[in-house]
Amino acid sequence: MSKYTPMIEQYLSIKAQAEDAFLFFRLGDFYEMFFEDAIKAAQELEITLTGREGGMEERIPMCGIPYHSAESYIARLIEKGYKVAICEQVEDPAEAKGVVRREIVRIVTPGTVMDGKTVGEAKNNFLACVTSAQGQYGLAACDLSTGELFVTATESLLEQLVDEINVYSPSELIGQPELLGLLQSKMAGWLPTKLLTGWERTDEQLLAAQFPEEELRSVSDVCREAVALLISYLNDTQKRSLAHITRIDLYERRQHMTMDPYTRRNLELTETVRERSKKGSLLWLLDRTATSMGGRLLRRWIDKPLTNRAEIEKRLEAVDCLYNGLIVREELRQQLKEVYDLQRLVGRISYGNANGRDLVALKLSLRQIPHVRQICSASGSATLKELGESMDDCADIRQWIEDAIVDEPPVSVREGGLIKAGYHERLDQLREASANGKQWIAELERQERELTGIKSLKIGYNKVFGYYIEVTRSNLASLPEQRYERKQTLANAERFVTPELKEKEALILEAEEKMVDIEYDLFMQIRDKLAGQVKRLQQLAETIAAADVLQSFATVGAAYRYRRPAVSDQYELKIEEGRHPVVEAILKDSSFIANDTQMADDDGRVLLITGPNMAGKSTYMRQVAMICIMAQIGSFVPAEVASVPIIDRIFTRIGAADDLVGGQSTFMVEMMDIQTMTAKATARSLVIIDELGRGTSTGEGMAIAQAVIEYLHDRIGCKTLVSTHFHELAHLEETLAGLRNHCMAVKESGQDVTFLRKMIRGAASTSYGIYCARIAGLPDTIIDRAYDLLNRFETVSSVIHDAGEAAASKEEPGRPEEQKAIRDADEPAPFPEVVKESGPIVQLSLFGDGDRMNKPASKSRTKTEQAADKLVEQLQAADLINMTPLQAMNFLYELKTKLAAEMK
Structure with a gap:
């Protein structure tokens, strides 16, 4: 004996087909859910959880929604990344023997939503499918709502597949389970989908029926498999014709500029980084x-x-x-x-x-x-x-609709009122009969009022009782009882029928029922004709x-006064009076400061940009990339003159952010981005790196920054924009022929600083970091202390630098080979060795290791020489090796101040 009722047994069998989807089970005017579906749906949709008897002693959890408002509930579940299986009655209840037969008519998933309001009218909703075969990856991306299908193949590098997936930002990704798992681990937080679905079933017959053979022959095996998987999945979930998917739009990756997910995010092409909204992006502007x-x-x-x-x-x-x-x-x-x-x-x-x-x-x-x-x-x-x-x-299609469909049809196609008069002869006859019948009823109402003398008598209609004559209780005595048959009793009235009314009702309802059926059939014929x-x-x-x-x-x-760019196959990039398009559009109270850019193979293919954070370095670098992208999509650009070469890839490293999902620190994320650039960039690429080398010690950061710049300059030869606070790197202009120093102009007036937003040649001398901290509102105590420490550091740095210059220009007698070996060493030792006199200032040399300090041989000691002796003794006694950089800085500053006082 079954422990459930036949209806619940039917539900369970259909739920097994729906698998992980919510099953919307049609019962009358409601979609009902039971068991775990009901519990979870009640939580997600915030609807009441009830129960019903299902053949067991315990009540079965249950919740439901009205069928006429189901779309809004489905949209909410889809937005959360769920699937919904819609189960309808496929048998007339009046003809059913036992439980009405039901079937799943469609499975709605995030990638198969057809409602434009749900996914956004101006945005595609892509379902993507990935496959792997013969050392290649295949990608098929389909928007079911429009019928567009884009297909491509990538090399064996998984990163290329990731780049292509991110172009489409699919709502759902299907494919071979092993490949999906690999992508999920590789893409971490960058997987732009609401749902991952493993799918391996294909059907060559479905594929052959969907596309002509000559079109399929032009597709590679890995792409064909991706299309086959996708069509199989759509057929299984949608359970209806896919005739609007008519063409495979096959393309090669090199036909378009490549940008990885980080670059798309950093440049804010279609949405902003912080708010993830369209407003403020390049898409919003254009x-x-x-x-x-x-x-x-x-x-x-x-x-x-x-x-x-x-x-x-x-x-x-x-x-x-x-x-x-x-x-x-x-x-x-x-x-x-x-x-x-x-x-x-x-x-x-x-x-x-x-x-x-x-x-x-x-x-x-x-x-x-x-x-x-x-x-x-x-x-x-x-x-x-x-x-x-x-x-x-x-024109023929337009005329078909013009001839058949009324100008203001109802929403429903099953209630009539769709087809124009004169389009179908039988329909016109039934309409005339229905109109005459209604006119007869109006005339009957007038006659009955005259016959009974009841002015409030009226004839009405509803779907349950049909046509009726309604009389208020106060007028019941005036009715001729022999003709009126009571049909319904209300609180203040009675409803009746007469033999004549019953006869006419049958004729009218028969005509209206036939009219609705004929109109529906005619509409379906027209719609099918259009589908062809x-x-x-x-x-x-x-x-x-x-x-x-x-x-x-x-x-x-x-x-915005943009200009037509000159697009070329040459190397040189030249922009005069270039502007950042989005920043310029957002600025209302001030004008945007334009800047020039010139990058040639032999002059300025690497621009090293120094200067303060708030001066506009990042905006400048972004605008160069934006102008290149705008030119290559066919748009005019924000510049007075622009000669733009074809860029094959753009790489960006902008902004500091930990990858919490991937478990990577800011510095590690930066290094991984740099690795991608060095591995994939070509001479036709554009590389943008903001604040290269941060996140580690100053020495290591500078070393990495210089090594990366040299690699991009010497090995790859790509156009490179690098911003940094390491002003010491400015010396690279002397050794790298294609590198040019640039900085953002700054105007100083007392303690006030004005960032002019203008790019000029040369290197910056300071970053104005403490000034920016003051603008940000840090307490004056912190600001004053920071300036004090900065002054100490700069004093010591100056002394050490001057000492190094002196040592380099004057060799100690009797030791030329040894001094030359020290100067030519790859890594100069960090502490002073030689102390020499130069006026009233004690100068220190960076050459040497501190254990080989020698006093001058002269027995006649000047005050400066005596001070130098004391300095040597104290430096030898100090444990500089175990000091922190800050401790060493303070020690040297205090020592210098003390010795200077003694010298006076």
Whole structure:
């Protein structure tokens, strides 16, 4: 004997199919959940947890939501990274023998959401699939809501696959379980998905049915496997036609500029670092698109800048035309504003969930196409003319909808009111019969009022009781009892029917029921007919989106006085009066200070930038990268003149942050970024490193910084921007032919400092760190103490530096070979050896190791020589080796002050 009722047994069997998804089990007007699903859903959705009898003594946990509001609840679960299996009744309850048959009709996952409001109208929602075969990785990324499918292969380096995955920021990642585990460990906190799903089932028949064989033959084995896995997963979860996925958009990685996740984050291309929002990003600035599909295409262009010069020039040519043609640009914008999201409309039509309003939106959009086409063709731009000529206005499709669908259809497709009069003869006849019947009822109401004398008598209708005559209790005595049959009693009235009313009701309801059925069938025929035109509509959507992005570039460029860049295959990068586009747009009360940049193979391919933190070094380096990216996506750039070479990769190391998820310190994260740069950068790359060498001791930091700069300069030869507080590195300009020192100009006036934000040649002399601390509001006690310690340190450093210069210029008699060996040593010893007289100041030499200090031989001792003797004795007695740097600094400062006083 089963311990559960037949309905609960049915639920459990279907739940086994749903596996880890919440099962929305349809019961009447509700979706119900039971057992663990109910407990977890009640917590996540904040709904009431109840229970019901299920055949056992204990009550089964249960919760439910109304079916008409299920989408909002599903969206909340999907946002949290869950799956939802929707189980519907697939049998008429009136015809069921026993429990009504139910089936899972769809499984909604983060990567298969079709609702544009849930994922964002101007953002793609990608489901990505990864595979590994024959020493390569395959990646397929599909947006189910638009039908777009992008496919590529990478080399055996997992980092390349990670870079490509981050381009799409998929909501869900599926693939071979072992590969997913490897990616999860490799990407740590950078895995841009809500859900990882292991999937290994493929079906070649499904793949062959989805795409023509000639298209599949052009795809490599690893890419074919990725597409096969993805199509199999979609077929298993969606359980319906995927006819809108019509094309495999295959591309090679080298067709686009490569940027790793850190670079995308640091440059804030599509979202800001702190708030993770679009506002404040490059996408936010450039997005003046008029359509949702244009907004999505703009995001993809920013994520994947071109490396093909000819394609870049085509975009720039169109932007140039619109930039200089205000009237054409505004006309195009106005027409595009009337175009709905064609891609997602087509997706819903093909998917089978488009309603009458979607079809009307498609019709209204297609009305605008002839105007858009004419504007593009007459613009004077070869690129826009080509786009215009490729636009299919789909006049026949528009006419199909115009002929059949009313201008203001209802939301539901099962309640009638969809089809225009005159479209279907039988439907028109039933409508006439229904209209006549309702007119007859209105006439009957008038006659009954006259017959009974009851002015408040009325004839009404509801779905439960049908048509009825309602009379208030106070007027019941006036009714002729022989004709009126009581049907329902209310608190203050009675409802009746008459033989005539019952007869007419049957005719009216039969006509209305038939009308609804006929309208639904007609609508489905029209929708299926439109689904057969998916390729035409998708191609049209792509051209409209491209025209929209180009006008967006022109609109932004004209608003901010951008200029057309000269894109070349040469090495030199030259920017005159360059500006950071986003910072300039955000500044309202002050103007942005422009700066020049010139980087040539033999002059300035490495720029070493020194100066204070608040002077604008990071902004300057970012703006160089931004200008390169904007040029390669086809946009005008914020500069008076810009000659930009094709950049294959951009690397950035900006900002200090621990990788808590990966268990790495700030310094280790920086070193790992540097390792990536040195391993992957080419001569065509752009490398940006902010504050190289921080996070460790000063000596080691300086050593690493110099070694990295030399490696990038000598071994790779890439364009490199390096900012640092190690002013000592400025000497590299003397030994590295391609390195040039630059700094941010600063104006000092007493104790006040003004950062001029202007890049100038030469090295900075100080970082103004204590001044920045004062601006930040640190207590005066700390500021004063910091200045005191700084003065001590600079005094000692000056003494040691002067001593080194003196020792280098004057050899001690009788020991030339020994002195030369000391000077030529790779690592000078840290403590003084020789004490010499130079006026009233005692100078120390860095050459020597402290154990070989010798007093001068003369017996006649001057006051300075006597002071030097004491200095030597005290230095020999001091345990400098075991002192901290600060202790050593203070010791030397106090010793110098004491000896100077004695010398007086």
